[in-house]
Amino acid sequence: MISVSSALSIVLKTVPPPILSTESVPISASTLLNRVLSEDVVCKEGYPRYKVSIVDGYAFSTDVHGDPENFKVGDEWIVMGRIRAGQCVGSVVEKGRGCYYVTTGGRVPEGCDYVVPVEIFKGTGEVGTSVCVDGEEGYYFKLPKNKNVRLPGCDVEKGGRVGWKGQKVEGNNLGLLAMSGRREVECFKMVTIGVMSTGNEIRDVGEGGEEDEGGDWIYDANRPMMIGCLMELGALVMDLGIAKDDVKDLEGRLLKAFSGGCAAVVTTGGASMGDRDYMERVITNLGGSVLFGRLMMKPGKPTTFAKIEAGEHRGKCVFALPGNPCSAWVTGKLLLSPAVRAMQGLVERDGGGGDGGVECMLDGDVRLDADRPEYHRVRVNWEGSMGCYVGRSTGVQRSSRLLSTVGAEGENGNGLLLLPRGKDTEDGWARKGEVFQCILTGRVGGGRRQEGGSGMEREGVRGGLGEGKEEAVRILGGCKGDRRAVKDAIWKVWGEGGVSGVVLTVCDLGDVEGGLGAAGVRDWCGEIRGEGGRNTEAYLGGVVRKWLGGADGGCVDVAVGEEEGRVEVRLDFGGGGGEGEGMEGMWREIKRIIKRAGRERRNLG
């Protein structure tokens, strides 16, 4: 079994490159949405092309009328013309007291350089009548030069880029491309992917009637799902239907796909160990070599990926995904989606071949699979009060339970939380408050913002907790020294009250000269609890929940304790200069402590 990241790099190295011949595509939503640009697109003339008013008002010229700040109540001008948006005028303001009525988006006449909003004038605004500045006697107003005017090219300069090679066209990009002044743009040819379900028990939605009730069949969930996911990605799909568990039927459909121009085929089912799981055999019969057939993941273990090595279909690929719907969906997101994007010529501008990953805090305890890391479906929200993402499980994660892609309230799951194998953890559980890597599969909600600054400024400390955390966190500064000094520092903080946790960084695992290593902290934990070093190890078993990485060289160890539901804690301020990996671990722990403390306060309240 190989890891998902190894599998992804094999896939990305193997799938056919984007179809290099390109085509011109008209700039319209029906033709261009979701296509991938094969050229940089620049703005021909600048946008806007001419000087445009930002308000409904009267256009004036500094040369003729003087600076706008000199306007005063009672000043009066003749209206020389009325210019509405879209109406072409090029008139020059004549010498005299004339001005032009102009609507928002209308061209500001040659020679005019500022527009004063209609609200401050009295008068009908008809051509030949006069308008005068309204208001109390003696009033002057200030309007900077060029005010309320958009100059040509101010939104996009002439020659400025509005489309990037490798960019997928979404709604906003359509708008930008329309600003280019072009009618068509060059795109990579669309990639076609074949989609096939397999299995004698699988029936097309809508097929059959009441007389079939009671038979051993299930509706095909995977094919519509995979087709939908591929369409979301902007790929062309060839629907290959449902194949029987029959070698000839399977081969026939795959060949049809390849001959029909599919760059790759996605199948579901028949990938495991059953006597009718034929996918591997069929692929081999067609001259394919299986590049992997088992993944170290849950769900999705039997995921198989192959490439046709010879013959007319050389280079085409098969993603033989497991039949269980969640297994197909998860492996589709992790492996197929990045592959399709690469085949389309899309350039991943967020720094990775896969979907973006974030650190995310787990919002409940989860029992882990002993042997395989799990891609746990979660609903991710930004927790403003915590300054971190929090992932709530979507419930039972059985590979067949496609409802695990949706939360209890119908909100689509938007993250795959990467949980470790149970055997790599102390007790086989992932605990509430622990932070894991999370692959985002959808839009993230939440985002309640809090007032206030970070309060985390401390020299040498990288990052911080985000806004509004000063209430929760106090940085105590360094306190290098012996056990006594550290202890005093901590007691001092404790004595001030309102502290739920203290983070102590330790520069070394052993006692270090003059300072306090992790071993010292352990003893000291016992001491401050009045247990005087007796039975320290046992005490720590209950108290210290986690020691994070760390060691020498200025790295940081963090220990977080917990007793009677209360975060207790300890920390020394020896090493840990504030840089390096250990520090990041520390920040994670701090966030976790605050979260816990907040929860406890709520519980108490």
Ligand SMILES: Nc1nc2c(c(=O)[nH]1)N[C@H]1C(S)=C(S)[C@@H](COP(=O)(O)OP(=O)(O)OC[C@H]3O[C@@H](n4cnc5c(N)ncnc54)[C@H](O)[C@@H]3O)O[C@H]1N2
């Ligand atoms: N002896 C072993 N058995 C199994 C293993 C194993 O390692 N050793 N792996 C298990 C795992 S993990 C998975 S995942 C499944 C995958 O099996 P297949 O890819 O061969 O898929 P099927 O057996 O054809 O189907 C599995 C399951 O999903 C249902 N299914 C299939 N297609 C669809 C569809 N289009 N729509 C809805 N549901 C579908 C099918 O009826 C089965 O219930 O193998 C385990 N076995």
Ligand code: MOO
């Ligand atoms: O790997 Mo299977 O996909 O657990 O059910």
